[in-house]
Amino acid sequence: MSYMKALKCRECGKEYAKEALHVCELCFGPLEVIYEYDKIKEVLTREIIEKRAPNMWRYRELLPLDNEPSVGAQVGFTPLVRAHNLGKALGLKELYIKNDAVNFPTLSFKDRVVSVAISRARELGFKIVACASTGNLANSVAANAAACGMESYVFIPYDLEKTKIMGTIVYGATVVGIKGTYDEVNRLCSEIAGKYGWAFVNINIRPYYAEGSKTFGYEIAEQLGWKLPKNIIVPMAGGSLITKISKSFKEFIKLGFVEDTGTKVFGAQATGCSPIINAVKEGSELIRPVKPNTIAKSLAIGNPADGYYSAKVMRESGGWGESVTDEEIISAMKLLAETEGIFAETAGGVTLGVTKKLIEQGRINKDESVVVCVTGNGLKTQEALNGHLSEPTIINSRLSEFEDLVKANGKEYVVKA
Ligand SMILES: *Cc1c(COP(=O)(O)O)cnc(C)c1O
Ligand SMILES: [Zn+2]
Numbered sequence: 497m498s499y500m501k502a503l504k505c506r507e508c509g510k511e512y513a514k515e516a517l518h519v520c521e522l523c524f525g526p527l528e529v530i531y532e533y534d535k536i537k538e539v540l541t542r543e544i545i546e547k548r549a550p551n552m553w554r555y556r557e558l559l560p561l562d563n564e565p566s567v568g569a570q571v572g573f574t575p576l577v578r579a580h581n582l583g584k585a586l587g588l589k590e591l592y593i594k595n596d597a598v599n600f601p602t603l604s605f606k607d608r609v610v611s612v613a614i615s616r617a618r619e620l621g622f623k624i625v626a627c628a629s630t631g632n633l634a635n636s637v638a639a640n641a642a643a644c645g646m647e648s649y650v651f652i653p654y655d656l657e658k659t660k661i662m663g664t665i666v667y668g669a670t671v672v673g674i675k676g677t678y679d680e681v682n683r684l685c686s687e688i689a690g691k692y693g694w695a696f697v698n699i700n701i702r703p704y705y706a707e708g709s710k711t712f713g714y715e716i717a718e719q720l721g722w723k724l725p726k727n728i729i730v731p732m733a734g735g736s737l738i739t740k741i742s743k744s745f746k747e748f749i750k751l752g753f754v755e756d757t758g759t760k761v762f763g764a765q766a767t768g769c770s771p772i773i774n775a776v777k778e779g780s781e782l783i784r785p786v787k788p789n790t791i792a793k794s795l796a797i798g799n800p801a802d803g804y805y806s807a808k809v810m811r812e813s814g815g816w817g818e819s820v821t822d823e824e825i826i827s828a829m830k831l832l833a834e835t836e837g838i839f840a841e842t843a844g845g846v847t848l849g850v851t852k853k854l855i856e857q858g859r860i861n862k863d864e865s866v867v868v869c870v871t872g873n874g875l876k877t878q879e880a881l882n883g884h885l886s887e888p889t890i891i892n893s894r895l896s897e898f899e900d901l902v903k904a905n906g907k908e909y910v911v912k913a
Contacts, residue, residue, distance in 0.1 A: 498562045499536050503527040503703055506805070514560070516620050516695070518702045526801070527703045529560040533750055542722055542753055552608055552711035558747060559612055559711070560704045566618050567644040568611020570600050572711050576719035576867075581835040586855055590865040592725070593832075594716050596872070597840050602639045602663065603873035604632035604794075604841075605712055605737065610640050610697060612708035617695035624649065624694040628685040630678050630733060630794045631660035632872050637697060638669035649694065651681050656793055659876045677788060679799045698734070702801075709737045713744030716867055717754050724754050726864035727815075729762045729851045731843045731871055732772050733795040735806030738763055741869075742809045761809050762860070763817035764850035766790035766842075770819040772803045776810055777817070783807070791822045791880045792842040794872055816859050820849035826884050828852065829874065839874035847871075 503512040507525030518527055536557045548554035552572025553565060575595045583591035596605040610633065614625055626649040627637045634650045641648035650664050654673030665671050674681045682699070689696040697705045717724055724745055730738040742761055748754045765773045768790030775783050783803035788796035800806070810817050820828070825845035832848050833839050840848075851868050854860045874881075891897040902909065 497539075499532045499557050500560045500562065501530050501532050504530045514562075516617075516622075516700050518700050526805075529703050529707050531558065533747075537751055540751065542718075545718065552611070552708070552715070555711055555714045558707075558714070560707045561612070561615055562619055565611060565615040567614050567640045568607060571607045571611045572599065573715060574599050576716060577836065577838070579836050579868075582832065585831065585835055586852060587862050588855070588860075588866055589863050592716075592720070592865070592867045593836060593838060593870055594712065594867055595838060595870050596712065597838060597844065597870050597874065601643070602632070602635040603876065604636065605709070605871040606632040606636040607640070608711050609633075609705045609708035609736075610636040613695070613697035613701045613705035614640050614644065614646065616704040617697070617701055618644070618646075620695070620701075622693075622695035623647065624692075625697060626650065626685065626688070626694045627697045628652075628678065628682040628699065630796055631656050631876070632794050633698060634664040634669075634671070635660060635876075638664045638667035638671075641669065642667040651685050653678055653681055653793075653796075657877050657879055659878060660793075663876065678797050679785065682799075702736075706736045706740055706802075709740035710744035710747070712737065712869070713741035714748065716741075717745065717748050720865070720867075722754050724748075724757050724759045725867040726757065727760045727762065727860050728867045728869065729764055729847050729854070730869045731795055731847045732763045732765050732806055732817075733797045733800065735763075735772055735800045735802035737869075737871070739802050739805045739809050742813065759813060760815040760860075761813040762815040762850070762854055763806055763810050764847045765817070765819045766792040766795055766825060766846050767819040767821050768792070769796045769798060771798060772800055772806050773817040773819045775803065775807050781807070790825075790842075791877075792825055792846050793877070794841065794843045795846060816854065818850040818853045818857075820846055820853065824849040824853075826880065829881070830884075832870075833874070838870065840870045841872035841874050841877040842880050843872050844870040844874070845880075 505520035505525045508523045550573035577593040579591045648669040749756045769788035785799035828849035829845035
């Protein structure tokens, strides 16, 4: 049973059939999936959700498929970690990390959007899936396409992290590195999608793809004991995740699952690619494209598709946005690892670095609940830390050399009796 009603233009409200469409033919506004909330309210309760398996499909009535998903059965329901140590370091009373660094199967939140997009592409009869990616999407499209036996094409800027490229090719995807930025990759992909009719998950399947991100927000609300956080900090690339987290909270309020306690939504970008943050700070509705230059490559989209709507979410929720330099990103990655034992990728460094800044600016109230969104795994962006960590000490296999080392470190330990 599907509760997906139609596609609807976010600007003029014109409705379309649930097909592979993504822009309004009247006003060129983006299309969004709408649902029959009255019917969902009749069949879905918190108790029913709680009894289901711990994965993102426990919210399936709110996802845009006509049938059961054909791939990604185990995606989602990642830990919401109560971060006592990091909270203490930042002076926060109630801090949580939503940790999609351990999302299945490719260790980023992109498995949520991709399992929805590929499942929907199959329902719509597509045979080939593809994407324009800054890295994590590439990994996820390749893995999930392999898992359901589909051919995949992945288009990336040629200079991505080695691990992200390897973690795509290994699944048998055809990987094409484009000499250019993500925005140039995206432009080419739009042409290919138009000419060959392939399912580009984040272009012509985008309205369905984007809905997968809502599960990140649903899980936070459920894991907080059916409550919304007072503050949430979200990394932004194209700006889809932040708008969908906001939509997920609004849907849960509409369905009566949580109380509306007024969540402030904050956006995070790297200073080397911060078109959305620039607009927020200037109080402008216009997103001026930039040429990215940052180690946070997964967030390096200079012309963000949902930039306008992201800025609106921040503004209307009473939140704000900030950016951090590469140096601040690295130092935040280390802080998260050393305090909570979580190794996040550069995007996680962006989110935590921005959180720290917003606290210092007094924009986040230290007595309120705060959720920091970690969206990808540090093992995939190891290059970023090259030269920023100490080296292991090398000695011979001799007790005396070990004891010399302990002494040199100024330590002294009790010898066991
Ligand atoms: C893609 C990505 C994001 C942001 O995605 P958008 O929805 O495009 O804003 C955040 N973090 C990581 C690690 C990503 O790969
Ligand atoms: Zn329209």
